[in-house]
Amino acid sequence: MNVLDVISTVDCLQSRDIPRAVIHTNKQPDNHRAGGDPGAEQISIEDCCKDGQKRGNDNQDCTSLPLISGSSTCMIVQEQCCVAVLEDTMCNTGINMAKDQGACDSLFTNTCETKTTKMCCDCCLLGKAAQEQGLSCDHSLSVGYQCGLVSRACCEYGTHDNQTTPAGQIELPNRDETQDNGDNSGLTDQCNGKCAHLCVGNDTCACSKGYKLKPDGKSCDDINECLLGASNCRGGERCINTEGSFRCQREVSCGTGYELTDNNNCKDIDECETNIHNCEPQFECQNTQGSFRCFPKMKCGAGYVQDALGSCIDINECVSQTSPCHRGEICINTVGSYICHRNSVNCGRGYHLNDEGTRCVDIDECKGLEKVCKGHGCINLVGSYRCECEPGYIFNSISRTCEEINECRHYPGRLCAHKCENTLGSYKCSCTTGFKLSPDGRNCDDLNECEANPCSQECANVYGSYQCYCRRGYQLSDIDGLTCEDIDECALPTGGHICSYRCHNTPGSFHCSCPVTGYTVAPNGRSCQDIDECVTGTHTCTVNESCFNVQGGFKCLSFECPNNYRRHGEIRCERLLCNESVECLTMPQRITYYYLTFPTNIPVFTNIFRMGPSHTVPGDDIQIAIVAGNEGGFFKTERVPTGGVMSVGKLIDQPQDFDLSLELRLRRYGTLSTYLAKVLVFVTQEEPRVPYNPLLE
Numbered sequence: 292m293n294v295l296d297v298i299s300t301v302d303c304l305q306s307r308d309i310p311r312a313v314i315h316t317n318k319q320p321d322n323h324r325a326g327g328d329p330g331a332e333q334i335s336i337e338d339c340c341k342d343g344q345k346r347g348n349d350n351q352d353c354t355s356l357p358l359i360s361g362s363s364t365c366m367i368v369q370e371q372c373c374v375a376v377l378e379d380t381m382c383n384t385g386i387n388m389a390k391d392q393g394a395c396d397s398l399f400t401n402t403c404e405t406k407t408t409k410m411c412c413d414c415c416l417l418g419k420a421a422q423e424q425g426l427s428c429d430h431s432l433s434v435g436y437q438c439g440l441v442s443r444a445c446c447e448y449g450t451h452d453n454q455t456t457p458a459g460q461i462e463l464p465n466r467d468e469t470q471d472n473g474d475n476s477g478l479t480d481q482c483n484g485k486c487a488h489l490c491v492g493n494d495t496c497a498c499s500k501g502y503k504l505k506p507d508g509k510s511c512d513d514i515n516e517c518l519l520g521a522s523n524c525r526g527g528e529r530c531i532n533t534e535g536s537f538r539c540q541r542e543v544s545c546g547t548g549y550e551l552t553d554n555n556n557c558k559d560i561d562e563c564e565t566n567i568h569n570c571e572p573q574f575e576c577q578n579t580q581g582s583f584r585c586f587p588k589m590k591c592g593a594g595y596v597q598d599a600l601g602s603c604i605d606i607n608e609c610v611s612q613t614s615p616c617h618r619g620e621i622c623i624n625t626v627g628s629y630i631c632h633r634n635s636v637n638c639g640r641g642y643h644l645n646d647e648g649t650r651c652v653d654i655d656e657c658k659g660l661e662k663v664c665k666g667h668g669c670i671n672l673v674g675s676y677r678c679e680c681e682p683g684y685i686f687n688s689i690s691r692t693c694e695e696i697n698e699c700r701h702y703p704g705r706l707c708a709h710k711c712e713n714t715l716g717s718y719k720c721s722c723t724t725g726f727k728l729s730p731d732g733r734n735c736d737d738l739n740e741c742e743a744n745p746c747s748q749e750c751a752n753v754y755g756s757y758q759c760y761c762r763r764g765y766q767l768s769d770i771d772g773l774t775c776e777d778i779d780e781c782a783l784p785t786g787g788h789i790c791s792y793r794c795h796n797t798p799g800s801f802h803c804s805c806p807v808t809g810y811t812v813a814p815n816g817r818s819c820q821d822i823d824e825c826v827t828g829t830h831t832c833t834v835n836e837s838c839f840n841v842q843g844g845f846k847c848l849s850f851e852c853p854n855n856y857r858r859h860g861e862i863r864c865e866r867l868l869c870n871e872s873v874e875c876l877t878m879p880q881r882i883t884y885y886y887l888t889f890p891t892n893i894p895v896f897t898n899i900f901r902m903g904p905s906h907t908v909p910g911d912d913i914q915i916a917i918v919a920g921n922e923g924g925f926f927k928t929e930r931v932p933t934g935g936v937m938s939v940g941k942l943i944d945q946p947q948d949f950d951l952s953l954e955l956r957l958r959r960y961g962t963l964s965t966y967l968a969k970v971l972v973f974v975t976q977e978e979p980r981v982p983y984n985p986l987l988e
Contacts, residue, residue, distance in 0.1 A: 334360040336368055336546040343369035347376030368543060375542070378407060385411030386445065389419065414438040418445035444518040487511045501535035528555065548581030573601040594627035641674035667693045683716030708734045725755035748775040764799030781983045791818045793981040806979055809843030819978060837861070841888040842975040850884050850969070879954070879967035888973040891946060896938050899926075902955050902968055903934015912958040919952035926951065926972075937970070946976045 342359055346369075353373035358366060385408040388395060395412035414434065418441065421428060428446035432439075482490035487510045489497045498504050498511035505512050516522045516537040517530035524530045524539035531538050545557035552558050562568040562583040563576035570576045570585035577584050587601035595603040608615050608629040609622035616622045616631035623630050638644055638651035645652050656676040657669035668679030678686050680693040687694050698718040699711035707720035722728050722735035729736045739757075741750035746759035761767050761775035768774040780801040781794035790803035792810070805812050805819035813820045824830040824845040825838035832838045832847035839846040852864035855875065859865045864882040869875030887899060902915060915928050915935030926949070927940035937953060949972040957964045 334362070334365055336364065336543050339365040339368040340372040340543045343372030344376050347373035347380075350377070350380075353377060372543070381405075381407040382411035382441070384408050385413075386415045386441065388412050389415035389445065393419075410438060411441050414441040415445040418442035418447075422446045440518070444515075447515065448519060485509050499535065546581070571601070592627065639674070641676075663691070664693060681716060706733065723755070725757075746773050746775075762799060764801075779985065782985060789817060792979055794983050796985065806843065839886050839888075839973075841973045842890060842978075844975075846886075846973060848886060848971070852882070856882060877965070879965040882967045882969060884969045884971070886971050886973070888975060890975055890977045891944050892942065892977060893939060895940065895942055898936045898938045899972070900937040900953070900968075900970055901931075901934065902937070902953060902966075903931075904957055907933060908959055910959070912956075914956040916954055917951055918954045920950045925949070928953070943974050946974055948973050 339360065339362075343353070343356065346356055347353065351373070353370050356369050356373060359369070360366075385395070388397070388408075389412045393416070395409055395416065414437075417432075417434070417438075418428065421442070422445075428443050434442065482494055482496060485494075486496035488499045488502065491497045496504060496509050501514055501516075502511040503514050504510075513532070513534055514521070515532045517532045522530040522537050522539065528539040529542050531540055539555055541551060541555060545551055548560055548562075549557040550560050559578075559580050560567075561578045563578045568576045568583050568585070570583075573588055574585040575588050577586055587597050589597070589601055589603065591597045591603035594606055594608070596606050598604050605624070605626050607624045609624045615629060620631040621637060623632055641654055641656075642651040643654050644650070653671075653673050655671045656663050657671045663669060663676060664678035667681055667684065670677045670679055676691070678691070678693050680686050683696055683698070684693040685696050686692075695716060697713045698706055699713045703711075706718060709723050709726065710721045712719045712721060720728060720733050725738055725740070726735040727738045728734075737752070737754050739752045741752045741757055744750070745757065748762055748765065749760040751758045751760060759767055759773050759775075764778055764780070765775040766778050768776050777796075777798050779796045780789060781796045783789075789801065792806060793804045795802050795804060803812060803817045803819075809822055809824075810819040811822050812818075821840070821842050822829070823840045825840045830838045830845045830847070832845075836847040836849045839848050852858045855867050855878065856864040857867060862884040866875075866878055866880050885900065889899065903913065904911070913930065913934055915930065915937075917926060917928055917937070923941070925939065925941045925943055926937055928935050928937050935955065937951075949970075951970040951972060953968040953970055955966045955968070957966070
């Protein structure tokens, strides 16, 4: 058996995976078979499969095979058995190419015909690579079921071919084939019980038939005879691996009326013995090959014939036989027989003899005791009659009765716009949900469901239904689709950025708030803007102090010029004239006060203050340095062509105040001049923010 017998590859011919066909049909008695020509030759399922396999071996197109039977079941079996042969042939070609050439390059076109061949070739190379690298053949790669089977088969096949028998290792028969007394203690004792199956001495283990020794030298692994082609299954059978052995199973079922035996043969089912027939109580069952027949228990005597239900029906010998009576006689049928009378006037149907018995006259069926038209009008005709049927009924000329008309079935889609329900002698129209019957009783008008106020807020009527909507700030409930629920804007993923400080949810909306002091809500309603207390006059500075606004508050500032200086303007002190005193000449010519404010965490190296002469002269020597207030090293100075700049030298992450003294030395034409800038830096907290907590609302 070839390894391909257990592999179901992609059916390239039909562009879909098609499993092996196993056809089951419902079994019916011969006298109750539906459709078909009773005289047509019955072709077995096995013959249909054999025909498909033969044409697959001839490489014919499986999708357009010549039919050998009008049965749809046979057509399916033909096609599937043909496809199975072609699949096995293509996959076997790919595996042989992988084993012989070790490459699949010639299949690079990947056309429809080479798709299965290339897949089997590639997957076989994968299994050979695993075997050569000493990896497990049962890898866990997600390469698909068919590819995994081919890969594992080639891997185990390579291991089987390359495996050499170690010294002293032999293959012993199956444990079932040992002596009846099971006395093998002489073998197992020499291995101290380490062998999974059998011990052959010299501390060497062996396996029973159907198993192979694992690399550990002790355990045994089942041999998959189906993948290694070591089974002896016949054509039309599929190999199924079992623990230590294998079994063969038919590819196609035995067919209706047969069952598969333990020896894989088809045996007729005795429906009569197993009581699975459908014969009525007045019939007895008789088994046939593949079916059964029902024969009536009652035996009819002469003059009777038995119908399909087993009842005895009188034979009208006057009709069924040719001239049973002599010339000049009339035949009269009787129950079980007939009698012959001399010829007399014989009236046909719809006529009877007149009182004199000389001629035939018409029978007025409409005046008879039997109501032939049953509630409908009756019109007598010569030799017959006709019923004048009420509306919704039609006269049946064969049964001569008024039959009710199913208008809904007789005029589909032409009576009612939506649904039609037949009634006795008429019909009734109805509408689907969302519509109401119009006054004409046939068409359907849209029902405005919004008039019943089904929605909690807004309702929009649509054709055949309605839709609920919510106002801004609300959303429709996912539970009933009718109720509007408040949207907590503050809890939305972007809610943390709606308000710059704190967000407050309200029904249908929200509002933002700012810290109680120092801030007010901006015109956009979301941001917080600083209140300039110095402009609004809400500060608490005295008359002798100047107000300086900072983020979230204000500072009251004042300064006095030191000795030998006089105040000049709002922020500057000028040095008085020196009396040629060396100490006086070394003092700064001017002291200027500056006030700066910025928030925490501004980027390092940001320039915050620039200092220099009002104009520069070629040859100027300028030096700038922080002489006081920079104990923490948060600021640094740098020389630039027009003077110097002071920048942030270290991250300031806490609010604090700095009183910096920045000195600039200017040497021009050999004369040294000193200028001092007193820079007060107020570092305030970044714009505050409060995390949203619905429990605080």
